[in-house]
Amino acid sequence: MVKFVTDIWDTFSTVFKGMGITARYMRKKPVTQQFPEERWALPDRFRGFVHNDVPRCTSCTLCAKACPVDCIYIEMEGKGKDRRMTRFAIDYNKCIWCSLCTEPCPTNCITMSHDYDHSVYLREKLVYEFVGDPVIPFKPKKAAREEEAEA
Amino acid sequence: MTEQEIYQRLQARFDDSILGFESDIPQPVVSCTPEAVGDIAKYLRDDPALSFDRLLCLSGVDYEGLDEKGKGKHREINRYEEDGTVNPVEDPGTGDLAVVYHLESFKHHHRLCLSVRVPRETPKIASVGHVWITAQYGERETYDFFGIEFEGNPDLRRLFLPEDWVGWPLRKDYEMPVRYNDVPLEGLGLAVRDEQ
Amino acid sequence: MSEPKQTGPEVAFNVVGDQIADDREQMLDFRIDEDLAKVATPRSDHVIVARVEDLFRWAQLSSIWPMTFGLACCAIEMMSAAGTRYDMDRFGAGAMRGTPRQADLMIVSGTVTAKMATRIKRLYDQMPDPKWVIAMGSCAIGGGPYFKYGYHVVKGVDMMVPVDVYVPGCPPRPEVLLDGLMRLQDKIRGKRGKWRKPKWVDEYINTIPR
Amino acid sequence: MTDVRPHQDIATPAGDIAKPIKSELLHINMGPQHPSTHGVLRLFITTDGEMVTKVVPYLGYLHRCAEKIAEGNTYHQYIIYTDRMDYLAAMNCNWTYCLAVENTLRSLGVEVEIPEYAEYVRVIIGELNRIASHLIAFGTYGLDIGAMTPFFHALREREAILNIFEKVCGARLMYSYYDVGGVKWDIPDDAMDEIKLFIDLFPAKLDEYNELLTGNKIFVERTANVGVLDAATCIDYGCTGPVLRGSGVKHDLRKDDPYSIYDRFDFDIPVGTGTVGTVGDCWDRYHVRMLEMYESWRIIQQAVDRIPPRGEVMAKMPKNLKVPPGQGYYRAENPKGEMGFYIISDGGTVPFRCKTRSPAFHNLHIIEHVGKGQMISDLCATIGSLDLVLGEIDR
Numbered sequence: 044m045v046k047f048v049t050d051i052w053d054t055f056s057t058v059f060k061g062m063g064i065t066a067r068y069m070r071k072k073p074v075t076q077q078f079p080e081e082r083w084a085l086p087d088r089f090r091g092f093v094h095n096d097v098p099r100c101t102s103c104t105l106c107a108k109a110c111p112v113d114c115i116y117i118e119m120e121g122k123g124k125d126r127r128m129t130r131f132a133i134d135y136n137k138c139i140w141c142s143l144c145t146e147p148c149p150t151n152c153i154t155m156s157h158d159y160d161h162s163v164y165l166r167e168k169l170v171y172e173f174v175g176d177p178v179i180p181f182k183p184k185k186a187a188r189e190e191e192a193e194a
Numbered sequence: 195m196t197e198q199e200i201y202q203r204l205q206a207r208f209d210d211s212i213l214g215f216e217s218d219i220p221q222p223v224v225s226c227t228p229e230a231v232g233d234i235a236k237y238l239r240d241d242p243a244l245s246f247d248r249l250l251c252l253s254g255v256d257y258e259g260l261d262e263k264g265k266g267k268h269r270e271i272n273r274y275e276e277d278g279t280v281n282p283v284e285d286p287g288t289g290d291l292a293v294v295y296h297l298e299s300f301k302h303h304h305r306l307c308l309s310v311r312v313p314r315e316t317p318k319i320a321s322v323g324h325v326w327i328t329a330q331y332g333e334r335e336t337y338d339f340f341g342i343e344f345e346g347n348p349d350l351r352r353l354f355l356p357e358d359w360v361g362w363p364l365r366k367d368y369e370m371p372v373r374y375n376d377v378p379l380e381g382l383g384l385a386v387r388d389e390q
Numbered sequence: 391m392s393e394p395k396q397t398g399p400e401v402a403f404n405v406v407g408d409q410i411a412d413d414r415e416q417m418l419d420f421r422i423d424e425d426l427a428k429v430a431t432p433r434s435d436h437v438i439v440a441r442v443e444d445l446f447r448w449a450q451l452s453s454i455w456p457m458t459f460g461l462a463c464c465a466i467e468m469m470s471a472a473g474t475r476y477d478m479d480r481f482g483a484g485a486m487r488g489t490p491r492q493a494d495l496m497i498v499s500g501t502v503t504a505k506m507a508t509r510i511k512r513l514y515d516q517m518p519d520p521k522w523v524i525a526m527g528s529c530a531i532g533g534g535p536y537f538k539y540g541y542h543v544v545k546g547v548d549m550m551v552p553v554d555v556y557v558p559g560c561p562p563r564p565e566v567l568l569d570g571l572m573r574l575q576d577k578i579r580g581k582r583g584k585w586r587k588p589k590w591v592d593e594y595i596n597t598i599p600r
Numbered sequence: 601m602t603d604v605r606p607h608q609d610i611a612t613p614a615g616d617i618a619k620p621i622k623s624e625l626l627h628i629n630m631g632p633q634h635p636s637t638h639g640v641l642r643l644f645i646t647t648d649g650e651m652v653t654k655v656v657p658y659l660g661y662l663h664r665c666a667e668k669i670a671e672g673n674t675y676h677q678y679i680i681y682t683d684r685m686d687y688l689a690a691m692n693c694n695w696t697y698c699l700a701v702e703n704t705l706r707s708l709g710v711e712v713e714i715p716e717y718a719e720y721v722r723v724i725i726g727e728l729n730r731i732a733s734h735l736i737a738f739g740t741y742g743l744d745i746g747a748m749t750p751f752f753h754a755l756r757e758r759e760a761i762l763n764i765f766e767k768v769c770g771a772r773l774m775y776s777y778y779d780v781g782g783v784k785w786d787i788p789d790d791a792m793d794e795i796k797l798f799i800d801l802f803p804a805k806l807d808e809y810n811e812l813l814t815g816n817k818i819f820v821e822r823t824a825n826v827g828v829l830d831a832a833t834c835i836d837y838g839c840t841g842p843v844l845r846g847s848g849v850k851h852d853l854r855k856d857d858p859y860s861i862y863d864r865f866d867f868d869i870p871v872g873t874g875t876v877g878t879v880g881d882c883w884d885r886y887h888v889r890m891l892e893m894y895e896s897w898r899i900i901q902q903a904v905d906r907i908p909p910r911g912e913v914m915a916k917m918p919k920n921l922k923v924p925p926g927q928g929y930y931r932a933e934n935p936k937g938e939m940g941f942y943i944i945s946d947g948g949t950v951p952f953r954c955k956t957r958s959p960a961f962h963n964l965h966i967i968e969h970v971g972k973g974q975m976i977s978d979l980c981a982t983i984g985s986l987d988l989v990l991g992e993i994d995r
Contacts, residue, residue, distance in 0.1 A: 271539070273538050273539050274537060274538055274539070274540075274545075278537075278545060354542075355505070355542065356504070356505050363541050363542070368541070370539075370541050371541055374504040375508070376508075377504045377507045377508060377544060377549075377550070378544070378545075378549050379504060379541070379542075379543075379544060379545070380545065381532070381533055381537055381545030381546070382532065382545065382546065384532070
């Protein structure tokens with residue numbers, strides 16, 4: 044009988060203890076952020092969509108080799124001075140935002156941007172082409188100078 | 195007890211079944227014949243001086259195409275191409291399969307690595323599921339991935355893959371499936387441009 | 391190892407080329423159209439004529455009931471989206487149902503394996519019309535990291551069920567899921583919502599050094 | 601609960617005389633789409649009335665071929681796949697894998713000198729992730745039992761930890777922060793301030809959780825004396841982590857087989873004591889996790905106090921990491937238990953075989969044993985107390 048009463052007492056007292064905590068939080072400020080108007084302040088290191096700054100790209104394909112999921116597509120034509128980069132595409136069907144491609148880049152042209160919210164209606168739209176017309180790959184100053192010296 | 199002493203103890207008890215001992219590596223390996231594994235396991239657990247009461251890890255290995263020279267040029271596994279298609283496999287593997295047991299004792303805090311090679315054509319090995327119950331799932335997993343049959347396992351079915359799956363996926367010569375029943379497994383190579 | 395390489399603020403805003411900039415030109419308005427808002431609070435001095443179809447669509451888009459369909463890692467972010475900070479209930483989509491028969495949105499969050507694919511198909515068939523599907527995360531969109539060697543992974547859930555909105559990310563932040571939800575509401579509405587510049591755009595532009 | 605009718609008595613005609621009511625066994629599929637199975641676990645349950653007579657788990661609904669992928673990717677590239685194994689404690693999985701590769705390298709004669717600062721960063725971040733993982737376990741266990749509020753409280757603190765991680769490495773869930781030879785980036789100042797703030801605030805929150813759930817009479821009634829596991833069975837089934845410690849075995853690799861710099865910190869190993877029921881019941885396993893959060897908090901506090909001035913975070917590693925021919929099994933204590941990697945290398949940049957010993961896989965196996973003779977609702981409580989993560993079980 045004593046156990047019966049204490050059980051009931053325990054149940055009510057512990058439940059009300061929990062309720063008390065909930066009640067305490069009712070007086071506090073809400074934590075919800077109104078998403079499209081308010082945005083979370085992104086930290087500097089945030090990893091969003093991969094972005095390639097094409098004018099600075101040397102088309103060395105180190106990023107494509109480092110990518111664990113093979114989502115970077117680089118195509119080139121010509122040789123030597125006629126070398127043109129015809130394609131630099133990233134397939135966001137596969138990309139996993141891991142930032143491994145940015146590490147070996149010699150000119151820091153491939154970066155993780157702060158863009159992240161682009162939902163689409165079609166899967167094909169997730170293949171991003173960065174190069175339209177063929178471009179001349181960028182040569183870093185030091186390498187260019189060496190080449191001149193050789194010539 | 196060091197691995198050397200454990201090996202000598204095993205050598206004295208199971209003379210012919212113990213095949214060898216690799217001692218010049220940091221985690222020495224004792225290898226034995228596939229038929230004797232059940233008895234050896236029972237002895238390892240029950241002998242008070244050894245009392246290996248924990249099976250840490252039961253792994254299957256496919257030694258097909260291992261680079262013996264140590265240059266790292268082993269056989270490449272097959273994959274889905276960039277456009278999502280599958281290439282057929284020409285040469286089936288011939289290398290041995292193996293099962294590796296990592297054991298530990300709570301009482302004496304010593305560890306042992308037991309390796310058992312089985313031929314690829316008839317991969318059969320005695321089960322240790324009655325010694326360490328946790329081995330039952332490990333054996334099912336190994337059967338699932340490598341097709342090694344554990345004789346004496348009470349419930350030897352595929353564990354992860356569906357029952358009617360074809361092939362043993364973790365073998366080096368496994369060809370990637372095109373579809374499973376009516377589920378397509380090939381991909382769409384959306385980013386791959388046509389050559390024309 | 392050096393600091394992670396990051397874009398400066400001037401490039402961060404229009405990163406992924408012109409394609410996406412076109413897409414993003416019109417920010418979605420998840421609030422109901424003003425006409426319909428007047429219907430909701432009718433006054434005697436003006437009368438609104440609206441198609442019944444629009445009204446139904448408005449009702450559908452404002453009360454999407456998603457199914458709790460956590461498959462893998464992305465499910466944790468889906469839980470966060472339903473949690474306190476992001477609160478999916480603001481869009482009328484917070485009533486997570488355990489059964490497909492009460493739901494009209496399936497958020498496929500995670501890797502779809504060959505063994506699970508048939509179940510997904512069956513669950514989709516059990517949902518009452520009208521129904522929608524959001525593919526959340528790289529795995530559900532197109533196999534993601536498991537494209538190359540994933541012998542047991544379906545390369546995209548749209549091989550099994552029709553998908554309305556693709557939400558990229560691995561895993562996507564909860565905001566991206568909310569963005570995808572707004573896109574879905576747009577799709578149901580049949581037209582883009584009105585462009586309304588969010589507060590943060592002005593704030594952000596002010597922070598860019600000139 | 602205590603006396604279970606063996607179903608032969610009822611099902612066979614012989615039992616008809618003793619028990620006139622003839623009942624049949626009922627087969628139920630629980631999952632793979634079920635709210636309280638923590639993912640896509642499928643349990644095939646045979647019940648006799650309300651009593652469960654047999655539980656058979658069906659796995660593989662999230663089998664993502666991780667071990668095949670390991671044979672196709674380099675050592676660096678595989679780190680991102682270890683993230684996706686135990687997605688609630690991705691940092692710890694990264695750490696275990698990096699530790700395994702480093703130890704394999706070391707044992708084969710390659711020097712890997714991890715900087716002191718990096719070791720402290722590893723411990724701080726790893727323990728923070730342990731707290732985050734246990735918070736989810738605590739929150740979802742409340743959900744399983746029927747308490748909604750703890751989930752939101754747990755998620756709030758988890759968001760605080762995720763903020764720290766986002767400042768440290770830029771991602772919320774899939775970090776790939778640890779690297780072979782150290783960590784990728786140091787902890788920035790604002791994140792360090794946030795960690796200090798977290799240290800200050802967390803014990804009060806822990807008290808709040810205890811008040812909310814641990815002592816709650818309804819919760820205790822649902823979990824005490826349910827799903828009792830004795831130590832010998834746990835060891836036999838290969839259980840590790842809070843499941844083993846809940847049964848009273850004082851086994852923690854951070855103490856027993858210290859890796860990294862855990863031997864420098866002062867912390868206890870909580871074990872189940874049977875405070876409200878029997879040793880090894882669901883409540884004990886739950887309580888061990890709560891105490892572990894406190895111990896992790898202690899470790900973080902000590903590490904933040906003693907952290908050396910900022911310096912290098914990476915050892916000098918070759919760009920193309922090659923592991924000499926050899927093999928090794930190395931393990932670490934994850935939130936779910938002992939995680940290990942068995943790596944066989946033949947000298948290349950790609951592992952020849954990389955097998956994962958996942959703790960939840962072994963913890964799951966015991967459900968076959970403990971599920972017998974329980975009510976179905978108690979089975980839900982037991983599954984919740986085992987804290988399963990399907991990404992790790994199926995790999």
